[in-house]
Amino acid sequence: MNITSIPSETQAEENVKMLAPIIVQAEGADESTYVAKTSRAATKTATSLLETPQAISVVTKxxxxxxxxxxxGEAVRYNSGVLGDYWGGADLRYDKTLIRGFDAAQYLNGLKLSEGHFAGLGRPEPYGLQRVEVLKGPSSVLYGQNAPGGLVNLVSKKPTAETIREINVSLGSSDRRQGSFDFGGAIDAEGEFQYRLVGLARDSATQTDYGKNNRQYIAPSFSWEPSSDTKFTILGSYLREDLGNQVNVLPPIGTLTHAPFGRIPTSFYTGEPSFDKFIRTSKSIGYEFQHRFDDVWTFRQNFRHDRQDADYRYVSYSGAPLVGTTMRRKRSFVDQNVSSFAVDNQAEAEFSIGRVDHDVMIGLDYRYIDSSFRFGTAAASSLDVANPVYGTLVQVPPTTRSEQTDQHQAGLYIQDQMRLDKWAFTLSGRYDMVDSSTSNRLKNTVVDQDDEKFTWRAGLVYLADNGLAPYASYSTSFEPTPGSDFGGTAFEPTTGEQYEIGVKYQPIGFDSFVTLSAYDLTQKNVTTSDPDNPGFDVQTGETRVRGIELEGVAVLNDSLSLKASYTYMDGKVTESNDYEGNVPAQIPHHVASLWVDYAFADGPLEGLGIGAGVRYVDERFGDMANKMELPSITLVDATLRYDLEKLAPELEGVNFRVNASNLFDKTYVGQCASTRYCQYGARRTVTASIGYKW
Known part of the structure; x- marks a missing residue:
């Protein structure tokens, strides 16, 4: 609409009625295949991936x-630029994801998930997700404080007018037993009220002796849509995890290299079954509100309150070298509570001035985090690696660290997405204010820190008629750095900047999408040791990562889908008093993957589907000192499914599937965070499940 042309009231109503379904379709219509067409992660609007001047990967339902x-971590393992579960996937405390060489934060429906200390990094339930979006590169311009590599946005299952009825039962490796359900649909005949209820319960051991992988999950949601212009959705979730002892770190000698007695088994358990426990609960309640005033203005408000509690105690390897086959151990506990409130207000205006179409968004968000953390550690009895005997009485150690942290973050941002003929231009800016206060409850001291930062992004895309879209962009980020230097001056935030060029390709009339990107990413103000004051840090460090990423996903016909990716990363510590010239930890030079899915559409195998994938991760260093080099790994995954209706019509809606991760059961070390600690990666896991949809 040209702003010099004012439509009649009737015409405006018709335009609104036409526009609303288009937005809904753009967000949900690309979930029926492997190929996504849109994502809100980069712009907070329903923008096509082709018009977004930044690399994005989407894992569809x-x-x-x-x-x-x-x-x-498993969800993103076949995407370029990403290392999901880069610690190997055997440690169930975390969902550690590395994007372009940096740890990535997780968001749920556009709002950041709570993060505490090492027991407070949760593992969201993937069965409750509709899709997973990976935004690569700095993201602070719309989201505030973040590492420069990017972020992972999780989109939860939400109410829908479509009737959903699904139950599943599965058995698998490590005595795994699991049941899940997904129900949803319209409550009334008009579809004004809708609901969704997703649940899961699992009882399982792990590859480690005495390990646990138990969880209970429930996620109710409800929507009220009185008109095509207004929608209000309430979203809730509860997750309880019982994980036993997950700090199963082991010495490098005996895992990464041979010890005189051979290799330590992957099932070896360093803890004490009668003492160890890890109970973590994650609760959230929130809403999403949207109202379209006319054919120009739309307002959205998203709110969520998160609460996470962790009660954790464990016996683990101390880090001291083995004496023969004797391992020294330590006992520790973690008591942590993290609570957060987050609200994001967005006013979006779509209009035209002359030949230029504008999609302008003005946003104001606020987040408050209240974190309480207690930790204690002390020596524990030793254990014989060759002949472990458990049952030693263990006392909870005294508290050695106790902190209370409060943080407030407020950000004001504006974005203009402009379109002129075949050119799409995005310009965004944001100003953040972050105030935090950390109380040391043992020393009765308080450290306050106030940070303010402006970040921005600019990008340009050319949309050719043949589906090619070359693009270029520049973006920045910031992340507060806790602590102070020798003189007591609080550290400044680390900053990031990225130059990115690439080309996206979406062939006309062909269900596929290809992205080729190259980037130069730099993080500044990194802390490094103070050469004049041992034990203190200064902010003179800098890390640079340059890379090339290629990712393609395609539905070649009604039976065959594939996804392929290749990543090249050149990481280097460009300035440091400790590690200048080294490769940052966990960054391999090459990563590649291929997943192929084939469904038999006719013949005697009709109803059968098979899938197979291969993942390669190049050699990398586990530590910043570059002393712990992890060998390259190649892993294979596979799946087989069958629609039992093809066997007998009365079995309509019943399906059977078998999934295998690390199919050939390769034993490998997933990570070595230092010269003292290593962890094995996940061994082969096989799951067989039967489901019923009606």
């Missing part, structure tokens, strides 16, 4: 179900 993913 179809792919999540086909691969039966068990974690967010």
């Amino acid at each position: 179809t792919e999540l179900e086909a691969r039966n993913v068990q974690s967010v």
Whole structure:
């Protein structure tokens, strides 16, 4: 609409009625295959991936179900630029994801998930997700404080007018037993009221002796849509995890290299079954509100309150070298509570001035975090690696660290997405204010820190008629750095900047999407040791990562889908008093993956589907000192599914599937965070499930 042309009231109403379904379709219509067409992660608007001047990977609902993913890390393992579960996937405390060489934060429906200390990094339930979006590169311009590599946005299952009835039962490796359900649909005949109820319960051991992987999850949601212009959705969730002892770190000698007695088994348990426990609960309640005033203005408000509590105690390897086969151990506990409130207000205006179409968004968000953390550690009895005997009485150690942290973050942002003929231009800016206060309850001291930062992004895309879209962009980020230097001056935030160029390709009339990108990413103000004052840090460090990413996903015909990716990363510590010239930890030079899915559409095998994937991760260093080099790994995954209706019509809606991760059961070390600690990666896991949809 040209702003010099004012439509009649009737015409405006018709335009609104036409526009609303288009937005809904853009967000949900690309979930039926592996290929996504839109994402809100980069712009907070329903922008096509082709018009977004930044690399984005999307894992659709179809792919999540086909691969039966068990974690967010598993979900993104076939995307370029990303290392999901880069610690190997055997440590169930975390969903550690590395994007372009940096740890990535997780968001749920556009709002950041709570993060505490090492027991407070949760693992969201993937069965409750509709899709997973990976935004690569700095993201602070719309989201505030973040590492420069990018972020992972999780989109939860939400109410829908479509009737959903699904139950599943599965058995698998490590005595796994699991049941899940997904119900949803319209409550009334008009579809004004809708609901969704997703649940899961699991009882399982792990590859480690005495390990646990138990969880209970429930996620109710309800929507009220009185008109095509207004929608209000309430979203809730509860997750309880019982994980036993997950700090199963081991010495490098005996895992990464041979010890005189051979290798330590992957099932070896360093803890004490009668003492160890890890109970973590995650609760959230929130809402999403949207109202379209006319054919120009739309307002959205998203709110969520998160609460996470962790009660954790464990016996683990101390880090001291083995004496023969004797391992020294320590006992520790963690008591942590993290609570957060987050609200994001967005006013979006769509209009035209002359030949230029504008999509302008003005936003104001606020987040408050209240975190309480207690930790204690002390020596524990030793253990014989060759002949472990458990049952030693263990006392909870005294508290050695106790902190209370409060943080407030407020950000004001504006974004203009402009379109002129075949050119799409995005310009965004944001100003953040972050105030935090940390109380040391043992020393009765308080450290206050106030940070303010402006970040921005600019990007340009050319949309050719043949589906090619070359693009270029520049973006910045910031992340507060806790602590102070020798003189007591609080550290400044680390900052990031990225130059990115690339080309996206969406062939006309062909269900596929390809992205080729190259980037130069730099993080500044990194802390490094103070050469003049041992034990203190200064902010003179800098890290640079340059890379090339290629990712393609395609539905070649009604039976065959594939997803392929290749990543090249050149990481280097460019300035440091400790590690200048080294490669940052966990950054391999090469990462590649291929997933192929084939469904038999006719003949005697009709109803059968098979899938297979291969993942390669190049050699990398586990530590910043570059002393712990992890060998390259190649892992294979596979899936097989069958629609039992093809066997007998009365079995309509019943399906059977088998999924395998690390199919050939390769034993490998997933990570070595230092010269003292290593962890094995996940061994082969097989899950067989039967489901019923009606």
